[in-house]
Amino acid sequence: MELEAAKLIAGALVVLPAFGAALGLGMYFASYNNAIARNPETKKLLDEKFFLILAFIEALGIIPIGIGAAMLFG
Amino acid sequence: MASPIDQFVVSPIAPLDILGIDISFTNSSLWMLISAVISVVFLSLAMRHKAMVPSRLQVCAEMLYEFLGSMVSDNVGSKGRQYFPLIFTLFTFVLMGNLLGLVPYAFTYTSHLIVTGVLALMIFFMVIGFGLYNHGLKFFSLFLPPNVPWWLVLFIIPIEIISFFVRPLTLSVRLFANMMAGHIILKVVVSFAVAAASMGAAWSVLGVFPVLINVGMMMFELLVAVIQAYVFAILSCVYLKDSVDLHH
Numbered sequence: 001m002e003l004e005a006a007k008l009i010a011g012a013l014v015v016l017p018a019f020g021a022a023l024g025l026g027m028y029f030a031s032y033n034n035a036i037a038r039n040p041e042t043k044k045l046l047d048e049k050f051f052l053i054l055a056f057i058e059a060l061g062i063i064p065i066g067i068g069a070a071m072l073f074g
Numbered sequence: 075m076a077s078p079i080d081q082f083v084v085s086p087i088a089p090l091d092i093l094g095i096d097i098s099f100t101n102s103s104l105w106m107l108i109s110a111v112i113s114v115v116f117l118s119l120a121m122r123h124k125a126m127v128p129s130r131l132q133v134c135a136e137m138l139y140e141f142l143g144s145m146v147s148d149n150v151g152s153k154g155r156q157y158f159p160l161i162f163t164l165f166t167f168v169l170m171g172n173l174l175g176l177v178p179y180a181f182t183y184t185s186h187l188i189v190t191g192v193l194a195l196m197i198f199f200m201v202i203g204f205g206l207y208n209h210g211l212k213f214f215s216l217f218l219p220p221n222v223p224w225w226l227v228l229f230i231i232p233i234e235i236i237s238f239f240v241r242p243l244t245l246s247v248r249l250f251a252n253m254m255a256g257h258i259i260l261k262v263v264v265s266f267a268v269a270a271a272s273m274g275a276a277w278s279v280l281g282v283f284p285v286l287i288n289v290g291m292m293m294f295e296l297l298v299a300v301i302q303a304y305v306f307a308i309l310s311c312v313y314l315k316d317s318v319d320l321h322h
Contacts, residue, residue: 055305058298059248066251069258073079 007072014068021061028057078261082185082254102183109170109183138166142307149311153318157311160200164193165307172253172299176292185253187246190306194246197310205317216320245309252302256295263288 032050036043086098120135128136142165146158168184175182183189205213217234218227263284270281 051301052305052308055248055301058301059252059305062255062298063247063251066247066255066258069078069255073077073258 011068011072014064014071017064018061021057024057024060025054028053078258078265081181081257081261084181084186101181102186102189105174105181106167106171106183109167109174112174113166113170145308146311149308150315150318154311154314157314161307161311161314164197164310165303168193168249168306169300169303172303173296175253175257176295176299182253182257184249185257187250190246190249191242193306194242197245197313198242201313201317203317204314205320208317209320213317213320216316220321241309241313245306245313249302249306252298256291256298260288260291260295263291 032046035046084100084102086096086100087104088099089096090098117135120131123129123132125132139162142162143158146154146161150157171182171184171189174180175185202213205216209215217231217238219230219234222230267281267284267288270284271278
């Protein structure tokens with residue numbers, strides 16, 4: 001297999017981790033909505049760390065894409 | 075068609091090397107200068123009158139100040155007030171870098187691992203430095219959390235050491251990858267529109283869809299830009315907290 005073909009395959013495989021990040025985000029937002037539905041007073045507490053956790057999950061999805069893009073186009 | 079990576083090429087503007095070291099003034103440092111000038115001008119303009127009844131501009135500056143002040147006091151505690159200027163400049167620098175990067179033909183200096191790596195290493199060595207300065211050799215008790223059962227100690231210490239040394243890596247790669255991947259996606263999507271247009275007049279009507287997708291991506295990039303700057307600042311606060319008081 002030539003390097004070029006391997007690079008293209010690697011470039012495609014690199015998007016798979018976004019599947020995990022999508023699952024993570026779905027579960028995170030579902031639990032966020034359930035928590036607020038159960039007890040609306042917790043909204044203020046949850047909102048403090050909401051964006052921090054959102055960024056962590058988002059980062060896990062984007063880091064492989066960033067590295068893959070660097071590898072593919074680099 | 076330029077490949078999506080071409081937007082990250084650092085090209086020197088004023089070549090300058092002393093003692094063989096190439097420290098030429100590149101477009102990356104140009105945009106760092108622009109972001110520094112913008113934040114200085116904005117803050118000095120906003121705080122020009124320091125009126126008791128703040129003008130709208132002054133409210134913006136105060137909002138930024140209070141947001142970062144509460145972040146530092148929440149995460150680093152009262153003894154952490156000394157780190158507030160560092161976190162303030164760090165946040166503004168990264169935020170301006172991310173936001174200016176969304177401007178077309180601008181250069182995002184935070185999309186280079188070297189820039190985010192240097193910022194993360196600065197925080198990392200600062201944590202070690204202040205930790206040793208404040209606590210002396212007791213700083214290394216950081217790697218042994220309190221009341222850990224004795225048979226677990228053998229496993230906890232390597233894990234704690236690894237998690238301590240992985241901090242600058244995750245801190246820098248998170249910001250770098252977010253910014254770089256975001257800009258690559260924008261460039262790739264827009265190249266579809268160019269390809270549709272180059273396929274002849276009838277097909278160029280099709281080119282409007284990638285542009286619409288890019289409107290959504292740009293909004294998402296704006297969100298990512300602000301959130302990544304916030305996460306970088308708040309994690310720096312959390313890491314600096316280790317050097318202030320060892321086990322919270």
